[in-house]
Amino acid sequence: MNSASPVSDGEFVVLLDDSGEPVGTAPKSEVHHSATPLHLAFSCYVFDGEGGLLITRRALEKRTWPGVWTNSCCGHPAPGESMADAVHRRVGEELGVHLGELRLRLADFRYRAVDVTGVVENELCPVYTAVTRETPRPDPDEIADWKWVAWEDFAMLATRTPWAISPWAAEQIPLLSSRFGEPEREDPDPAR
Numbered sequence: 001m002n003s004a005s006p007v008s009d010g011e012f013v014v015l016l017d018d019s020g021e022p023v024g025t026a027p028k029s030e031v032h033h034s035a036t037p038l039h040l041a042f043s044c045y046v047f048d049g050e051g052g053l054l055i056t057r058r059a060l061e062k063r064t065w066p067g068v069w070t071n072s073c074c075g076h077p078a079p080g081e082s083m084a085d086a087v088h089r090r091v092g093e094e095l096g097v098h099l100g101e102l103r104l105r106l107a108d109f110r111y112r113a114v115d116v117t118g119v120v121e122n123e124l125c126p127v128y129t130a131v132t133r134e135t136p137r138p139d140p141d142e143i144a145d146w147k148w149v150a151w152e153d154f155a156m157l158a159t160r161t162p163w164a165i166s167p168w169a170a171e172q173i174p175l176l177s178s179r180f181g182e183p184e185r186e187d188p189d190p191a192r
Helices: 083-095 151-160 167-180
Strands: 012-016 022-027 042-047 052-058 074-075 103-106 110-114 118-122 127-131 144-152
Touching: 022 151, 042 083, 042 110, 052 083, 052 151, 074 083, 074 118, 083 127, 103 167, 110 167, 118 167, 144 151, 151 167
Parallel strands: 042 127
Antiparallel strands: 012 022, 042 052, 042 074, 052 144, 103 127, 110 118
8 A cells, every 4th residue: 555545444345346246355445536446335225114215415524425415324345244234234323223124125236426526436236225213313424414305305306306416326216216116115113
């Protein structure tokens, strides 16, 4: 590592070949740049069980897409970590909530996007939905703001003003809508 490279924060991401097979790891703090290799990630859309979708605004200090509204949570599984464990871990860290059952909605979602700074996102990014009944307590280093919104309102942004939200959400939402309508309305815990 040369002196211009960021120092690793101890977190690693899983690198993938073009067919989606793991081929190695890289420090998370170093993987995103102008030639970001394909790597494994996830997106999660968190609902309240009554039609509300939790959307978040990325912290202004984020390296890519700062201040942009997006889905509930994104992240990367650590090497050897199951995707379910990664989603639960990251949602807990970023949003301070626990989730009910995870539902895999888009197993093979993949995208590439370039931020205005030239930093590239290049991810195989399975998309999940889940329900929580808890009030978010977000980490301000990750999330600047959050809101519960109707699914159809956020879906309208993806089709009418995709530049107003993250590029991954703008691609994911039409796919979720076409396959599932409103992806998560029922409460997985009827006793609540």
